[in-house]
Amino acid sequence: MAKTSLILFSQLLFHYMLLSFVVFTHSATESALVTQIPGFSGTFPSNHYSGYVTIDESHGKSLFYYFVESEGNPSKDPVVLWLNGGPGCSSFDGFVYEHGPFNFEAAKTKGGLPTLHLNPYSWSKVSNIIYLDSPAGVGLSYSKNLTDYITGDTKTALDSHTFLLKWFELYPEFLSNPFFIAGESYAGVYVPTLAYEVVKGIDAGTKPILNLKGYLVGNGVTDNVFDGNALVPFAHGMGLISDELYEEVTNNCKGNFYNLNSETCDSKLAKVDKDIEDLNIYNILEPCYHDTEMRQNTDINIRLPSSFQQLGETDRPLPVRTRMFGRAWPFRAPVREGRVPTWPELLNSNSVPCTDDEVATAWLNDAAVRKAIHADEVSIAGSWEICTDRIDFSHDAGSMIKFHRNLTLRGYRALIFSGDHDMCVPYTGSEAWTRSLGYKIIDEWRPWTSNGQVAGYIQGYENNLTFLTVKGSGHTVPEYKPREALDFYSLFLAGKKI
Known part of the structure; x- marks a missing residue:
C-alpha cells in the first residue's frame, strides 16, 4: 500500500513539475498575446503575439515583431521570418498588403479605421510567421540612442540574428520546427546576409541552435x-x-x-x-x-x-x-x-511612388491599435511609415551572389521568385544571376500551375536552388497574386515539387 502511494505521489509530482515548466516556458509570452484588434470582430484562427525584443539594453534598442501561429499544426509547421526591404520599409507592408492573416478594407468615413477580414491566402495557413521591423528606426522598431539609426547591411544582419536568438528563447517550443527566412525587394540583401549569420552561429554552437532549412527571396536586389x-x-x-x-x-x-x-x-x-x-x-x-x-x-x-x-x-x-x-x-x-x-x-x-499606403498608415498610427498589438506610443516609437527616412543606411555587403553560393553549396534550400511584370527589380536580372552560378539544371524551364492554370515558369538547379516566375505579377507577388503565392510557398516549405 505504501509503495502504491509513493508511486501515485511521484506521478502527481511529475505532472506538477511538467505543468510548472509549461507555464514557465509560456509565461514570457503571455503579455505578448494579442487578444483583439480594432477593426476585426471575428475570432482569430490561430494565436497572435506581438511586442518588442530588446537587442541592446544599454542603448534601449528594441525591434518590434508580430508573430502569427500557423492555422494548421503550429507545433510542427515551419517558422518563417518575413522581412520587407527598402532599406527602411516596414514588414507590416507584407502583413497588411500581402500575406498577413487579414485583408484590410478602407474606412468608409474620414478618420475611421479600416475593417479587417480573414485572408483566405494568408501564409499562416501553412506556417508560423514572424513579421519583423528591422533595422531599428524602421516601422515600430526604435532605439533610445539615435546613433543606432546609422547602420547598414552587416549591422542589420547581426542585429536581426541577435533578435532571432532572443526570440527563440522567448518561444523555445518552436526551436525544433523547420526555420526559413523570407523577404522581398531590398530583403534580397537582408535575407542571404542574415542566413549567413545564422549559419555562422550554428557552426559556432551559439545557443539556441536554430533549425535553418532554407530561404526565399522575391524580386530581390542581388548584384x-x-x-x-x-x-x-x-x-x-x-x-x-x-x-x-x-x-x-x-x-x-x-x-x-x-x-x-x-x-x-x-x-x-x-x-x-x-x-x-x-x-x-x-x-x-x-x-x-x-x-x-x-x-x-x-x-x-x-x-x-x-x-x-x-x-x-x-x-x-x-x-x-x-x-x-x-x-x-x-x-x-x-x-x-x-x-x-x-x-x-x-x-x-515622403511618399512612395505608385503606392497607396493610407490604410496601413491610419491603422498603425491609431492609439487603440498600438495598444492592442503592444506597440509603444507615437511619442516613444515615432509615427509608423511604410518607408522611413529616419535611418542612415549603407550598402556594405557587396554582391549577394557569394552568399547564395555559400548557402546553397552547404545544402540550404533557396527559392528565388520574381513577378514577371515588375520593372523595379526585373526578373531578367534574377534569371541571369541564378544562371551565372553555373549549377547544373535538373528541372528544365517549364510552366508551373495554380488552380488549373499556368501561373508562371520554373527552372530548378542542383544544390537546392530554384528560380521561379509568377505570370502577370508585379514587385510584391503575394499582393498581386495571393493564391499563386500561397501555392508555391506551401509546396516549397513542404519540400515538394512545384
Whole structure:
C-alpha cells in the first residue's frame, strides 16, 4: 500500500513539475498575446503575439515583431521570418498588403479605421510567421540612442540574428520546427546576409541552435551588374521600347546599361527612360497611384546629392534617372557600395511612388491599435511609415551572389521568385544571376500551375536552388497574386515539387 502511494505521489509530482515548466516556458509570452484588434470582430484562427525584443539594453534598442501561429499544426509547421526591404520599409507592408492573416478594407468615413477580414491566402495557413521591423528606426522598431539609426547591411544582419536568438528563447517550443527566412525587394540583401549569420552561429554552437532549412527571396536586389543591366532587356521584351531603340542603346552602351560610360550611351538611355517614365514601376500592368505630394514631384531626372554620386572615368557626376525607390533600391542606379539615399533626399517627398499606403498608415498610427498589438506610443516609437527616412543606411555587403553560393553549396534550400511584370527589380536580372552560378539544371524551364492554370515558369538547379516566375505579377507577388503565392510557398516549405 505504501509503495502504491509513493508511486501515485511521484506521478502527481511529475505532472506538477511538467505543468510548472509549461507555464514557465509560456509565461514570457503571455503579455505578448494579442487578444483583439480594432477593426476585426471575428475570432482569430490561430494565436497572435506581438511586442518588442530588446537587442541592446544599454542603448534601449528594441525591434518590434508580430508573430502569427500557423492555422494548421503550429507545433510542427515551419517558422518563417518575413522581412520587407527598402532599406527602411516596414514588414507590416507584407502583413497588411500581402500575406498577413487579414485583408484590410478602407474606412468608409474620414478618420475611421479600416475593417479587417480573414485572408483566405494568408501564409499562416501553412506556417508560423514572424513579421519583423528591422533595422531599428524602421516601422515600430526604435532605439533610445539615435546613433543606432546609422547602420547598414552587416549591422542589420547581426542585429536581426541577435533578435532571432532572443526570440527563440522567448518561444523555445518552436526551436525544433523547420526555420526559413523570407523577404522581398531590398530583403534580397537582408535575407542571404542574415542566413549567413545564422549559419555562422550554428557552426559556432551559439545557443539556441536554430533549425535553418532554407530561404526565399522575391524580386530581390542581388548584384549591381546583373540587376543594373536588367531593365533595358526587360523593357524591350515587354514591348515598352522599340527594336530600333533597343539596338541603338545596346550598341552605344556596349551591353553596360548601369554604369554610364559615354554621353551617347547616356542620351540613348534617356530615351528609354522617357518611354517608360509614366508606368507603375512596381507593376507595369497596373495604374500608378499618386498622392497630392507626389503629383508635385514628377521630374524623372532626379540627381543625387554630390555625396552619393558615383563618379565615372571622367570624374563627372552621374545622374540617376529613376523613380524606383520606395520598396527597393532603384535600378538603373543599382545597389552600389556606400550610403543609400532616402526618398526625401531625392524627391523632397515622403511618399512612395505608385503606392497607396493610407490604410496601413491610419491603422498603425491609431492609439487603440498600438495598444492592442503592444506597440509603444507615437511619442516613444515615432509615427509608423511604410518607408522611413529616419535611418542612415549603407550598402556594405557587396554582391549577394557569394552568399547564395555559400548557402546553397552547404545544402540550404533557396527559392528565388520574381513577378514577371515588375520593372523595379526585373526578373531578367534574377534569371541571369541564378544562371551565372553555373549549377547544373535538373528541372528544365517549364510552366508551373495554380488552380488549373499556368501561373508562371520554373527552372530548378542542383544544390537546392530554384528560380521561379509568377505570370502577370508585379514587385510584391503575394499582393498581386495571393493564391499563386500561397501555392508555391506551401509546396516549397513542404519540400515538394512545384
